[in-house]
Amino acid sequence: MDELSIAIKRQAYALGFDACGIASVQAEADDGFDAWLDAGFHADMAWMERTRDIRQQVSLKVPGAQSVVVLAKYYYRADAVPAPDAPRIARYAWSRDYHRALAKPLKQLAAHIAELCPGAQQYASTDSGPVRERVWAARAGLGWNGRNGLLIHPEFGSWCFLATIITTAKLTPDTPIPERCGSCCACIEACPTDAIIADRTVDSRRCISYHTIENRGEIPTEIAERTSGWIFGCDICQEVCPWNNIPRENAGIEIRAEFASLDPDALADISDEAFRRFFSGTPVMRAKREGICRNAGIFLRNHK
Ligand code: B12
Known part of the structure; x- marks a missing residue:
């Protein structure tokens, strides 16, 4: 090199x-x-x-x-890690x-x-x-x-x-490493909305992450019924991946401990000001208040 x-x-x-x-x-x-x-x-x-x-x-x-x-x-x-039965926020957004x-x-x-x-x-x-x-x-x-x-x-x-x-600088390239998923299909099998439809292909229209973060409209019933507790993003396809089995810790990253015990009732009706105060500086802002209210409402319906 x-x-x-x-x-x-x-x-x-x-x-x-x-x-x-x-x-x-x-x-x-x-x-x-x-x-x-x-x-x-x-x-x-x-x-x-x-x-x-x-x-x-x-x-x-x-x-x-x-x-x-x-x-x-x-x-x-x-x-x-969220408390059992509490609304879930994807790890990257903590x-x-x-x-x-x-x-x-x-x-x-x-x-x-x-x-x-x-x-x-x-x-x-x-x-x-x-x-x-x-x-x-x-x-x-x-x-x-x-x-x-x-x-x-x-x-x-x-x-x-x-x-x-x-x-534009000419640098020495590294060598790609061969893929190591082998015959493992744990992510495909675990996805509650069947969003991973083929080898390395994700259909955003079925992905919980897409709907809870990017979708500004209504979440289709078929997906909403299977959001599995997620109110922002989704980590299921990562949690079941054997390559994530013994993860290394990043102690240097500060996390919002309060994300472990979110109150869905309060979130379903959160004011603009409270939303900004609570989520400011985190990726959750991307979903906007309306998105989080919608997602918390879905959470409540699914947990009745
Ligand atoms: C759009 C987007 C999304 C969309 C679409 C997801 C998707 N799978 O494409 C949505 C909103 C659903 C999404 C969700 C998530 N996202 Co996102 N997302 C992006 C974004 C902005 C673009 C990705 C993109 O171009 N997708 C379109 C696909 C088709 O294109 P592609 O990536 O080029 O994929 C091609 C290649 O991989 C190629 N390919 C793959 N293998 C092979 C092998 C061979 C031999 C060949 C030839 C080609 C090939 O084929 C694919 C099709 O062309 C990137 C950031 C960026 N600028 O890249 C982040 C990014 C991919 N997301 C990220 C994250 C963290 C997530 C979530 C985990 C967040 C969460 N917890 O909710 C989820 C995971 C969902 C999932 N399983 O994909 C990280 C991923 C980090 C990582 N380790 O890979 C990124 C890189 C952002 C970042 N800067 O960190 N995301």
């Missing part, structure tokens, strides 16, 4: 990322993404459709892109919104690359950029895309956020 790639990785770890890999940009062939969109699996997430081409060709985002630096930040905390938490170290790493490679152009993003993070993470050797559709790291499973820096 060249000195430059080593220096970037060293800095990534120094900034608090748990894993860093590099992929080189080559002509990107369609791997099924078009078919996924054409089948309508993105539900109402029109922003995916709008950025279809850029998502499949990073050089449309950064002309002359040569490499993608992929970062992972581990977020598992064993004590992020702490400070990662879009914000990762913004600073990501910016610092991009600045470091700019310093090391004068003249190089960088584009850094996590989640909200038009970059297919899991695809790049797999290409950069961070893990493989599991049957549940998530990037599984061989050491810390899928409990990680991903972020990328597209750069």
Whole structure:
């Protein structure tokens, strides 16, 4: 590996990322993404459709892109467990919104690359950029895309956020690792709404995570009846994954202990002000007050 790639990785770890890999940009062939969109699996997430081409060709985002630096930040905390029968919030949302938490170290790493490679152009993003993070993470050797559709790291499973820096700097790529799901279908079998319909394909229209976070309208009855206690996101396909069996702890992440014992009655009727006070700074804000009220109402109906 060249000195430059080593220096970037060293800095990534120094900034608090748990894993860093590099992929080189080559002509990107369609791997099924078009078919996924054409089948309508993105539900109402029109922003995916709008950025279809850029998502499949990073050089449309950064002309002359040569490499993608992929970062992972581990977020598992064993004590992020709700009380029995309490409404459930996905694990990633128990702490400070990662879009914000990762913004600073990501910016610092991009600045470091700019310093090391004068003249190089960088584009850094996590989640909200038009970059297919899991695809790049797999290409950069961070893990493989599991049957549940998530990037599984061989050491810390899928409990990680991903972020990328597209750069015009030419770096040494890492070697992808072969997929290790084997014949395991635990995630497919456990999904209460049958959202994982084929190898590594998730139909958002059936996914509890989509409906409780992104859907701004009514949740179809068939899905609502099977939300299984989740009022924001869903972790079922991760909880049953054998690669998540012995998760490493990330004691450095602060979690909201009060998320363990949410009161569904109070949430179903929460005021704007109380919603902001309670959830401010966490990813739950994404669902908006109306979404959480709707989801808590569904929770109450399912637990009558
Ligand atoms: C849209 C989106 C969603 C949608 C759609 C989910 C989905 N499976 O695509 C919804 C709202 C449902 C969702 C839910 C969740 N999400 Co989300 N989501 C995204 C987002 C913004 C885009 C993903 C996307 O492009 N999907 C479309 C699919 C079809 O495209 P793709 O990822 O490129 O997948 C292709 C490749 O994987 C390829 N492929 C896979 N294997 C192989 C093998 C070979 C050989 C080849 C050639 C190709 C190939 O085929 C797929 C089809 O083209 C990303 C962030 C980002 N910018 O990438 C986060 C992201 C994927 N989500 C994330 C998380 C944490 C979640 C949830 C766990 C949250 C929760 N607890 O509720 C759930 C998990 C649901 C699930 N099982 O997928 C993390 C995942 C981290 C990880 N370890 O993988 C991401 C990366 C955000 C982040 N920055 O951390 N999400």
